[in-house]
Amino acid sequence: MLFCDLIEAILLHGLKEKLSTTVSNVFHHKSRPKNLFCLDFWPIIKILSHNEQSKHLKRLTQITTDVGRCRAWIRLSLNECLLRSYLDSLICDSSCLNSFYRSSAYLRDSQHTDMMKNLLSELDPYIFRLNADNIAFNIWSSRTLEYLGVMISNEDSFMVATALDAIHLISDNKTDVSNYFINDINNN
Numbered sequence: 001m002l003f004c005d006l007i008e009a010i011l012l013h014g015l016k017e018k019l020s021t022t023v024s025n026v027f028h029h030k031s032r033p034k035n036l037f038c039l040d041f042w043p044i045i046k047i048l049s050h051n052e053q054s055k056h057l058k059r060l061t062q063i064t065t066d067v068g069r070c071r072a073w074i075r076l077s078l079n080e081c082l083l084r085s086y087l088d089s090l091i092c093d094s095s096c097l098n099s100f101y102r103s104s105a106y107l108r109d110s111q112h113t114d115m116m117k118n119l120l121s122e123l124d125p126y127i128f129r130l131n132a133d134n135i136a137f138n139i140w141s142s143r144t145l146e147y148l149g150v151m152i153s154n155e156d157s158f159m160v161a162t163a164l165d166a167i168h169l170i171s172d173n174k175t176d177v178s179n180y181f182i183n184d185i186n187n188n
Contacts (some may be wrong), residue, residue, distance in 0.1 A: 001130065007074050008140065009147035010116065011041045018043075037140050037150055042066035044100055045073050052079070060133040068138035073154070075130040082121020084120040091117075132152045 017039060046054065053076060057063070063072050077083035079187050089098060091113045097105075145151075 001075075002143065004074050004078070004130070005141050005143040006147060008071060009146040010106050011044070011070070011146055012039060012140075012144070013076075014102040015039055015041055016100055016102055022063065037145055038067075040066045040070050041100070042069055044090065044096065045070060047096060048052070048089055049073065050082075053080070053082070062133045062135040063137060064135075065138040067140055070130040071137040071140075072134075075128075075132040076130040077124075078178065079130055079132070081124070081128075084117065084123070087120065 049057075056076060057069050057072055060068075060072055069095055074083065077086055093109060097108055101108050106116075155163070
């Protein structure tokens with residue numbers, strides 16, 4: 001479902017990599033399967049979710065990874081009409097946002113989150129019956145990764161790095177790069 005892929009990408013955007021994942025990637029790079037993007041937001045879900053939903057996630061027989069639990073959680077949250085509530089809780093918890101997300105993350109931008117909340121409120125009248133127990137959920141969908149700007153090489157056994165947020169490359173004292181492009185176009 002395209003909508004679920006988009007929510008996954010929003011929750012992954014700007015997520016800080018866990019130290020254990022960083023160390024693991026350095027030492028186990030060659031043993032990592034092809035086309036595997038390992039970042040997930042499972043620790044955040046454990047903080048946000050009700051106990052009953054956590055138990056439901058553990059009973060899913062086809063879900064065996066934290067990525068799978070993340071993807072199943074989105075679908076269960078939609079089925080139970082709780083997704084907007086969970087995301088509101090996350091957005092309001094600045095301590096949690098600061099701990100898990102970089103300053104350039106989608107969820108840390110109030111304009112983006114206001115727009116997202118308005119769009120999610122439009123889903124209130126709808127009832128979802130999405131399958132949450134699917135073995136395909138144990139890895140991120142290619143569409144979710146495309147939304148993030150992540151490219152996985154089919155030829156090599158390593159992941160091409162995620163696209164950098166441009167905000168990290170720009171400082172207040174640098175010249176606006178767009179002027180160079182405009183001048184270059186005008187000169188040709």
